[in-house]
Amino acid sequence: MMSIPVKKPMIFQNIPCTLVTGFLGAGKTTVINQLLTTKPNNERWALLINEFGRIGIDGALLASSQDSGFEQENIAIREVSGGCICCTSQLPLQIAISRLLSDHHPQRLLIEPTGLAHPRELILQLSAPHWQTALKMNAVITVLSGEQWQQTKYRDHDGFQAHVRDADVLVINRYAQLDVSEKQALVEWITKLNSQVKIIWTVSRLASAETTDLSDGQLTDAYSATLKDQLNKPSYIILNQRKVNIAHSQKSMIGLRSQGNSLAAMPVSSPSTDEHEAQDNINNDLPYRYHEEQQDFQLAGWRLPAYYVLNADDLQNWLLALPNWERIKGVVHTSDGWMQINFNPGSLTTKTIDPQTDSRLEIILQSDGDVDTAIEKTESKNDAEALSSLINWEDCDRELMAMVI
Template identity: 70%
Template structure:
């Protein structure tokens, strides 16, 4: 009988941040600091059921994760910071046993409360297996500028529960605003290390200095988690800010192939069949589509169609278009589209705000919304037909 592998002191870094803060970008930057002979593993948690972040991390043209000794495991369809620790334990145990990494990075969903994950990682059964390094939180300067973000407990929580804070998208902030941001951060967490992410126009020296500062956090022990281990309090019951635990039915639907008659289909998760789901969770609506790789969509039409969805909070995707494979990463303050390597299928996932009266998150942005529509009034069959109509 084979003896179980006992893992000890594997460096582990938690990368947190509010929805749309830019966690995936920071993880990609951390990956560039990896030595070629090291084995790293990534645990990515997405609240949606399809899973896109793994593709966003691995979809550069020259990316080959196996050759780079990087293993990715995605946990989709809920938050790993739930009242039961089982999903997190299983995911970490499998990553360690199957890939024997020398370093583990964990990216929880932006809808999660970091304190609950810190509670779990501070539990006694992880104290010998994992060596918890600095908790890195990501903060968007553009989000912080909006009062409804910075006054929200869920937004503040990522600052309070961080050893290091990476600030990005601050190019529109005046010096006085940046000073006010620093003062706001210090009030929440006077011990946090602040790292300013450089813009794309920054010099190579500035970018290299940033990567060195970021890489330093991989070898700094987490004071936040160390304190939590000493306190040894039980994790709170709720797992997601403003959301209840996942209960109730999920609505899933296969899509009709282009230029075919509408027929009743069985739900099919095969990558050769189109698929859509949508699910209501208190004040948000999650929805996603998966399309076979040979479905080629009109890029401009898709872009415009996504932006017309009502009250959206986040749009992510990796899609085969007439302009090639594209990554889509939209937040209310940032629209990013870039080239991607070919995938086994196209994926789109969206998060919509169901509270029609709360439009404050859309103030002072350059993106056009459609307040006359609401997420609750969406006709999903019509959405499916519109999406299929974009297939070339």
């Protein structure tokens, strides 16, 4: 009888991995694009993107910002949408990383979690023993927007502060409007939260005016080199967490030994491939819309067939009139052609892109507290602010469909 050789699973060891975090709208995509430009031509890299919603747009935004496709650049990309990969269960993160490593065999991995994620949860997962041999965790790079920091609602927000506390490296962008005293105040605020963090200021338009001994080109090269260096710096945040994990594990082992053989072994199960293929193929029936709440934000998204053409001017005016919007992004077929939309309160960007398989649009609105409270305010008086916190998604559907030409 002929024996059939059994294919052994590939074992991955010490794949350099960098976590790029930042609060919602901080500018992570820009920094990731800058990191991707430093990739040597002969290396294979992989990028794991965790979308804040269910639609999946960041991959298209990144791809459209590259002069050539990811495949030609030897970069594999995988999106995990439908919520935070660090919440409730480690399985989405484990499966996504395992697939990237086994399918593409990258020599470096970048992970971009959603801006709504709490970085501590993700650091706890990546500090777990099963990743210590497969991944070599390098410096956690966090992006901070100077424009956001200027606003009290961000500066005092625990989620905003959490990204600073759990950073090895802090890349500060969008700070051109800060004067010298404000920059100093920003550094002091950072230091109180994380005294060990390394601060990198992105190259701004005013950099040459502030630095007389370097040209714009030299400043850009120096910034790029400094950013690239962080890809190989060890993460002290994750190293310290691993030490905590080891100490906790040793205490747990002592407790287990004291209980003798009273604990029965529990089987470990893993989800089937079919279950995850079904999850990957969700929302294929178009048109599709969802809406949900995460923390104190309202999320909504639409996927429309490619042959739906929306009036470009009406769409932009409608999006900007939405109440309390924090982030708007999409790839949409419009009367001006296929457009990339990438809006945050400090930046409104639109760009012509190649035709896509479908149109995708996703928005995040800041909730003004509890909805019931807002209704009470509205009933008691004509409170414009309270009214703006309420939104009728069925009306939004009708308004969006009315723009289809």
